[in-house]
Structure formats: C-alpha cells, structure tokens
Amino acid sequence: xxxxxxxxxxxxxxxxxxxxxxxxxxxxxxxxxxxxxxxxxxxxxxxxxxxxxxxxxxxxxxxxxxxxxxxxxxxxxxxxxxxxxxxxxxxxxxxxxxxxxxxxxxxxxxxxxxxxxxxxxxxxxxxxxxxxxxxxxxxxxxxxxxxxxxxxxxxxxxxxxxxxxxxxxxxxxxxxxxxxxxxxxxxxxxxxxxxxxxxxxxxxxxxxxxxxxxxxxxxxxxxxxxxxxxxxxxxxxxxxxxxxxxxxxxxxxxxxxxxxxxxxxxxxxxxxxxxxxxxxxxxxxxxxxxxxxxxxxxxxxxxxxxxxxxxxx
Amino acid sequence: xxxxxxxxxxxxxxxxxxxxxxxxxxxxxxxxxxxxxxxxxxxxxxxxxxxxxxxxxxxxxxxxxxxxxxxxxxxxxxxxxxxxxxxxxxxxxxxxxxxxxxxxxxxxxxxxxxxxxxxxxxxxxxxxxxxxxxxxxxxxxxxxxxxxxxxxxxxxxxxxxxxxxxxxxxxxxxxxxxxxxxxxxxxxxxxxxxxxxxxxxxxxxxxxxxxxxxxxxxxxxxxxxxxxxxxxxxxxxxxxxxxxxxxxxxxxxxxxxxxxxxxxxxxxxxxxxxxxxxxxxxxxxxxxxxxxxxxxxxxxxxxxxxxxxxxxx
Numbered sequence: 064x065x066x067x068x069x070x071x072x073x074x075x076x077x078x079x080x081x082x083x084x085x086x087x088x089x090x091x092x093x094x095x096x097x098x099x100x101x102x103x104x105x106x107x108x109x110x111x112x113x114x115x116x117x118x119x120x121x122x123x124x125x126x127x128x129x130x131x132x133x134x135x136x137x138x139x140x141x142x143x144x145x146x147x148x149x150x151x152x153x154x155x156x157x158x159x160x161x162x163x164x165x166x167x168x169x170x171x172x173x174x175x176x177x178x179x180x181x182x183x184x185x186x187x188x189x190x191x192x193x194x195x196x197x198x199x200x201x202x203x204x205x206x207x208x209x210x211x212x213x214x215x216x217x218x219x220x221x222x223x224x225x226x227x228x229x230x231x232x233x234x235x236x237x238x239x240x241x242x243x244x245x246x247x248x249x250x251x252x253x254x255x256x257x258x259x260x261x262x263x264x265x266x267x268x269x270x271x272x273x274x275x276x277x278x279x280x281x282x283x284x285x286x287x288x289x290x291x292x293x294x295x296x297x298x299x300x301x302x303x304x305x306x307x308x309x310x311x312x313x314x315x316x317x318x319x320x321x322x323x324x325x326x327x328x329x330x331x332x333x334x335x336x337x338x339x340x341x342x343x344x345x346x347x348x349x350x351x352x353x354x355x356x357x358x359x360x361x362x363x364x365x366x367x368x369x370x371x372x373x374x375x376x
Numbered sequence: 377x378x379x380x381x382x383x384x385x386x387x388x389x390x391x392x393x394x395x396x397x398x399x400x401x402x403x404x405x406x407x408x409x410x411x412x413x414x415x416x417x418x419x420x421x422x423x424x425x426x427x428x429x430x431x432x433x434x435x436x437x438x439x440x441x442x443x444x445x446x447x448x449x450x451x452x453x454x455x456x457x458x459x460x461x462x463x464x465x466x467x468x469x470x471x472x473x474x475x476x477x478x479x480x481x482x483x484x485x486x487x488x489x490x491x492x493x494x495x496x497x498x499x500x501x502x503x504x505x506x507x508x509x510x511x512x513x514x515x516x517x518x519x520x521x522x523x524x525x526x527x528x529x530x531x532x533x534x535x536x537x538x539x540x541x542x543x544x545x546x547x548x549x550x551x552x553x554x555x556x557x558x559x560x561x562x563x564x565x566x567x568x569x570x571x572x573x574x575x576x577x578x579x580x581x582x583x584x585x586x587x588x589x590x591x592x593x594x595x596x597x598x599x600x601x602x603x604x605x606x607x608x609x610x611x612x613x614x615x616x617x618x619x620x621x622x623x624x625x626x627x628x629x630x631x632x633x634x635x636x637x638x639x640x641x642x643x644x645x646x647x648x649x650x651x652x653x654x655x656x657x658x659x660x661x662x663x664x665x666x667x668x669x670x671x672x673x674x675x676x677x678x679x680x681x682x683x684x685x686x687x688x689x
Binding site (some may be wrong): 307 | 378379381388390391393395396398402403404405406433445505506508509510511513516518520521522523524525526527528529546548549550551552553554561583586587588589590591592593598610611612613615616617618623625627630632641643644683684687688
C-alpha cells in the first residue's frame with residue numbers, strides 16, 4: 064500500500080509537537096464505577112498534582128519528579144473530590160487531582176505552568192503528554208459541574224471519563240475543541256501575524272476554532288480570509304497537537320495563498336504580514352536584526368514554519 | 377512551495393465527502409446582538425426548517441425546495457425562539473429554526489432525515505452543507521439551555537454563535553467533537569467491522585472520539601487497538617467531513633497494520649475481519665456474493681475504502 068503512506072515520513076510530524084508523548088493506556092470504555100478507588104489501592108499508583116493550572120514538581124535531591132504517591136499527595140493538600148484516573152503504564156495506574164491552594168508546600172516543591180514545562184523540557188515527553196491529558200480533564204470537570212440540559216448538579220463516573228446527571232439522566236463527555244492552525248505560503252514567503260497578547264516581537268501562524276458544519280480545509284480557508292483577507296487554494300495537513308489550554312486539538316496545515324493583499328482583522332491581530340524565507344530563517348534561529356521571533360520549538364506553529372523552511376523554494 | 381503541497385491532489389478529497397459543500401459566509405466574529413432580527417428584515421432571507429431532526433422540503437410543482445420565506449415559515453409552525461443565523465450567501469441571509477410538531481404540514485411538504493437527504497442527493501451539496509451546519513447548531517442549543525458552570529438558564533447571543541450565562545457570566549460555544557475514522561490496511565487487505573445497529577451485511581471503517589491529550593495519529597492507534605486488537609504504525613490523513621449527528625468532525629485516515637490477529641471488542645463490534653481487495657471491490661460495486669456491502673458514497677468511510685482500492689497494491 065505504498066501510495067497510501069507516501070505522505071507519512073518515517074518520523075511522524077505530530078510526534079515532534081509538544082504534549083504529544085502520552086503513552087498511557089486509558090481503557091476509557093472498560094472502567095469500573097470505582098476506578099479511582101481501585102487505582103489508589105495499588106501501591107505503585109502515582110498522581111500528577113495541580114495547584115490551579117500549574118503542575119507540582121518536586122526538585123528534592125537534584126531530581127525533577129512530576130508525580131507523587133497517595134500519602135505524599137494528602138500531605139500536599141489533595142482535593143479528593145477532583146481525583147481522576149488517567150490510565151495505566153505497565154502495572155501502575157496514573158491519576159491526577161487538584162491540591163488545596165491553602166496548603167503550605169515544602170521548599171523542594173514548585174508549581175510550574177504547562178507552557179514553561181514544555182518550553183524548558185523539565186520533564187520527559189511521555190510525562191508531559193500525560194500532564195496535558197490531566198490538565199484538560201481537570202479543567203473540564205472543574206468548569207462543568209452542572210448539567211447543560213437540565214441545570215442539575217452532575218456526578219463524575221468511570222474515573223473522570225464522563226459525568227452523568229442524576230436528575231435527567233444525560234451523559235456528558237469531556238470536550239475536545241478542534242482548532243485549525245495554518246501557515247499560508249506564497250512561493251518564498253509566508254504569512255505570520257501577532258496578537259497583542261503575544262510576547263514582544265513574536266509572530267506566529269494564524270489559527271481558529273473549527274465551526275459546526277465545515278471541513279478542516281474549509282476552516283483553514285475561512286479563518287485565513289476572516290483574519291487576514293487572504294484567499295486560500297490547496298491545503299495540506301501537516302500534524303496535530305493536543306493543546307491543554309484548556310483542551311484543544313490543534314490541526315496544523317500548510318495553505319496555498321491565492322491572493323496577497325492583506326486586510327487584517329484588527330480586533331484579532333495587532334499585525335499581520337508576509338515574511339520572506341530568509342527573514343523567517345533569521346527569526347527561527349534567533350538572529351533577526353529587528354529582534355523578531357517565532358514561537359518555541361514545542362509549538363506546532365514552529366514546526367509548520369520549520370517545514371516551510373525545509374521545503375523546496 | 378511544491379513539496380508542501382505534493383500531498384494535495386487537484387481535487388480535494390474532503391470535497392467528495394457528504395455535508396462538505398457549505399459555502400455560507402458565517403461572519404461569526406462580527407455579528408450584532410440582533411443578528412437574527414436584522415436578517416429576517418431582509419426580504420431575500422430564507423430559512424431551513426426542522427421538524428425534530430428532519431429537514432422540511434417542499435416538493436410543490438415538481439421542484440425540491442429546502443428553504444422557506446419568513447411568512448411561509450410562520451405558517452409551518454416556526455418556533456421563533458429557536459431561530460439562528462447560519463450566514464449569508466450573496467446578499468441574502470440564511471437562517472434555521474425548528475417548527476412546532478403540532479402544526480399540520482401541507483401535502484407538498486415532507487420532513488426528511490439528513491442521512492436520506494445525503495444518500496439520495498435530493499438537494500445540492502451547497503444546501504446540504506448549510507443544512508448540516510443548521511442541524512448541529514440547533515441540536516446544540518436545544519440540548520444546552522443551562523450553564524454547565526453554575527446551573528442557571530443561559531441565553532443565545534450573536535444569532536446562535538454562542539450562549540451566555542446571565543448569572544455567572546460564562547460564555548458557551550457550540551461543540552464540535554473530533555472523531556477519527558480509519559481504514560487499517562495490510563498490503564492487499566483491509567480491516568472492516570460492523571456494529572449491531574448497522575443495516576444487515578454492511579461493513580465499515582472503525583471510528584472513535586479523539587480524547588483529551590492525544591494527537592490524531594495516536595487516537596487512530598488507540599481506537600484500532602481498543603476495537604480490534606490491531607497495532608498500527610504509519611497513519612496518513614486522507615480527508616475530513618462534518619457529520620451532523622449531532623456535531624462531529626470526522627477525520628479520515630489510512631492506517632498501516634503492524635499486527636494481524638483480531639481480538640474485537642464485542643461490546644462495540646458485532647464482527648470485524650480482514651477483507652481482500654477483490655472482495656472489497658465487489659462490496660463497493662454491489663456485487664458481493666454473500667450480499668455484504670459498504671457505507672454509501674456520501675460517507676467518508678466509502679471514500680477511504682475507495683482510495684484503498686485505487687492505491688497500488
């Protein structure tokens with residue numbers, strides 16, 4: 064079947080994106096009602112703990128530890144009603160929970176946001192992937208305690224794979240929001256924009272949520288038209304990335320520009336322009352004369368730009 | 377940039393999938409609060425009307441009409457509180473709404489489900505795409521009248537692009553659920569399964585929801601492992617399809633099998649097996665000796681199977 068897979072290089076592009084290293088076995092369909100209690104009863108089980116949006120890391124003895132045993136978790140202020148089961152690795156279960164913000168942490172334990180974790184490479188890709196899953200699920204449960212159908216309070220089931228409404232019987236599943244992120248290209252130049260909230264000088268790919276009733280390719284065209292006024296022809300899928308802020312699936316594409324005059328949406332973008340390949344290469348390599356740059360390597364936008372630089376001109 | 381787009385054939389595969397023809401301008405970000413009222417005030421505006429999940433079609437005078445003017449809509453039992461604005465086409469707005477089930481319909485007006493519409497080709501692809509958008513949005517509003525964060529009743533805004541909670545201020549956006557659907561292949565054979573709810577003899581691709589914290593490729597591997605016990609290596613994106621039952625984004629892939637002994641999940645699948653290319657071709661062409669078949673042409677599963685048949689062996 065060679066021709067079906069000509070499109071896939073030996074090293075899968077999605078694997079190079081941050082947060083993509085999750086290898087836990089989720090067993091989402093086959094979980095008992097008391098999945099969390101059973102997992103906690105296993106001595107080898109470990110927990111990822113979050114203080115708000117940030118992951119707790121223990122730096123004691125020169126190590127960097129991203130998970131804790133149950134007794135340790137209780138001493139750190141475990142909020143037992145937030146406990147979810149992520150999955151298993153080998154014979155050990157991996158869980159996640161929030162900790163109480165009022166608990167004093169030992170000096171060796173720090174709370175670090177997930178962007179910094181991914182950029183600095185403080186934990187390995189497999190742990191970072193599990194942490195991304197945890198962050199998305201914990202945020203969804205925290206922000207969805209009520210039934211959207213009838214307004215009653217819902218209850219977690221299956222160790223966090225769903226919530227059920229005891230009043231109307233509705234089942235609710237964690238949300239994953241598909242987002243298209245695209246690098247529009249025109250020969251030797253590509254289109255980058257910046258939002259006001261970006262760090263100074265950083266330019267990135269355009270992006271937006273897929274809406275009901277459209278394909279990935281049409282979402283790429285609509286978003287590029289809405290944000291930059293540029294018409295797009297061919298669209299090529301590149302890779303995908305779980306993005307735990309709070310729970311997006313980034314779908315990265317290259318997009319062939321068919322029009323070139325920019326009319327940026329000034330409510331979305333502070334600036335938007337065409338960049339020549341050489342200038343983008345300087346931005347990528349941190350040697351741009353005007354101090355402009357691109358997102359860090361862990362971001363799918365960086366990988367889309369890198370593929371553009373590597374492609375034939 | 378030829379090498380970035382070598383992957384895209386001149387005819388985009390997603391365009392061949394049913395429900396993908398939507399060409400309305402949604403203008404989701406730039407809508408006034410009274411978007412529906414303004415749209416209704418334009419004489420050229422038209423409405424897609426739904427009786428439950430089914431679209432109203434008017435077959436009067438030998439035509440097949442999938443939309444109605446406002447006065448007609450009122451005579452058919454328009455439920456004004458369900459009105460949403462889909463977008464514009466040319467100078468005309470396109471809206472959608474439910475009608476009251478108690479209203480008697482004229483003899484020329486029939487309610488038809490969206491699968492039948494797509495299979496029978498009763499309306500053109502552009503209208504079918506708009507109808508898919510309408511069905512997903514109407515279902516979301518109908519099933520999400522309360523705030524999942526605080527339990528209060530929410531209110532529609534921007535002609536249906538979001539709901540806001542007057543109690544806690546939360547904004548809620550229509551949901552799009554990414555689903556991977558994949559054809560696992562091993563040289564000259566491919567893996568097809570059937571659910572008990574399928575029509576007799578029909579076999580299709582495996583599929584499942586993308587979960588928080590995984591890439592598209594890893595979702596393909598997890599679902600194929602969970603449902604069939606087959607390990608997957610390379611994964612190649614083929615095309616995507618909006619699937620309005622109620623609001624999925626189908627992400628179609630080919631998947632390279634690395635193991636071959638089937639251990640089907642019997643709660644999900646009634647049967648699952650390897651089919652040789654010649655047998656699949658007979659199923660596709662409606663001449664299988666045992667009466668087996670595949671999904672209709674409008675389904676992305678059919679297009680994935682077709683691409684396998686067309687690929688070099």
